[in-house]
Amino acid sequence: DAKTTQPTSMDCAEGRAANLPCNHSTISGNEYVYWYRQIHSQGPQYIIHGLKNNETNEMASLIITEDRKSSTLILPHATLRDTAVYYCIVRVAGDSGGSNYKLTFGKGTLLTVNP
Amino acid sequence: NAGVMQNPRHLVRRRGQEARLRCSPMKGHSHVYWYRQLPEEGLKFMVYLQKENIIDESGMPKERFSAEFPKEGPSILRIQQVVRGDSAAYFCASSPILGADTEAFFGQGTRLTVV
Numbered sequence: 001d002a003k004t005t006q007p008t009s010m011d012c013a014e015g016r017a018a019n020l021p022c023n024h025s026t027i028s029g030n031e032y033v034y035w036y037r038q039i040h041s042q043g044p045q046y047i048i049h050g051l052k053n054n055e056t057n058e059m060a061s062l063i064i065t066e067d068r069k070s071s072t073l074i075l076p077h078a079t080l081r082d083t084a085v086y087y088c089i090v091r092v093a094g095d096s097g098g099s100n101y102k103l104t105f106g107k108g109t110l111l112t113v114n115p
Numbered sequence: 116n117a118g119v120m121q122n123p124r125h126l127v128r129r130r131g132q133e134a135r136l137r138c139s140p141m142k143g144h145s146h147v148y149w150y151r152q153l154p155e156e157g158l159k160f161m162v163y164l165q166k167e168n169i170i171d172e173s174g175m176p177k178e179r180f181s182a183e184f185p186k187e188g189p190s191i192l193r194i195q196q197v198v199r200g201d202s203a204a205y206f207c208a209s210s211p212i213l214g215a216d217t218e219a220f221f222g223q224g225t226r227l228t229v230v
Contacts, residue, residue, distance in 0.1 A: 032216060034218070036221075038158075041152075041204060041224075042223060042224075043119075043206050043221035043222050043223045043224050044158065044206065044208075044221045045221070046218045046219070046220055046221075049216075049218060051216070087158075101210075101214060101217070102148060102160050102163050102171060103148070103160070103208075103219060104160060105150075105157050105158040105159075105160075106157065107157055108157070
């Protein structure tokens with residue numbers, strides 16, 4: 001079961017920042033927040049991940065609240081090619097003695113970037 | 116995504132035939148995950164393998180489906196006696212080491228159509 005809550009869909013104007021929220025109120029101290037996206041049935045694409053500090057890479061920024069119960073993915077200058085389903089995932093260690101770090105995908109947010 | 120190679124990209128099988136899907140992980144990666152995405156649905160975890168070991172197969176259907184990741188060569192997802200309901204996109208992902216702080220990279224998937 002996914003441990004995150006995301007809006008079903010969002011719109012963003014091309015060139016503007018896209019801010020995608022995610023709630024993960026039951027997150028544990030050693031669990032990471034991951035973001036992936038899937039562009040029209042292609043393979044999921046890794047975007048970014050973090051534990052408690054804010055993170056930035058060439059694709060996006062990840063802002064995690066101090067209590068770690070929510071986070072926001074920021075695409076600073078959205079383009080039409082950023083239209084995709086964005087998945088926020090809390091990565092947990094499984095029951096197999098802590099040796100299973102599978103990613104569990106929820107329904108994600110469909111971000112539509114409009115011209 | 117380009118690093119994880121899946122083949123074939125498209126596979127058509129008649130009902131009752133066998134389907135073999137191959138996944139070559141990125142160089143140096145010894146962990147492979149398989150996911151299935153039915154039309155208009157989300158990504159569902161199927162199985163997690165390390166070299167020569169199945170770690171978690173909790174998402175695999177009990178019959179007709181099997182997976183392996185031999186010491187040499189690609190990971191194979193095998194579906195025996197395919198039925199129309201097996202039509203889906205099958206994605207694999209790989210990661211280099213074990214841990215919650217290690218991103219997994221996905222391939223472009225194999226689209227199986229059962230006619």
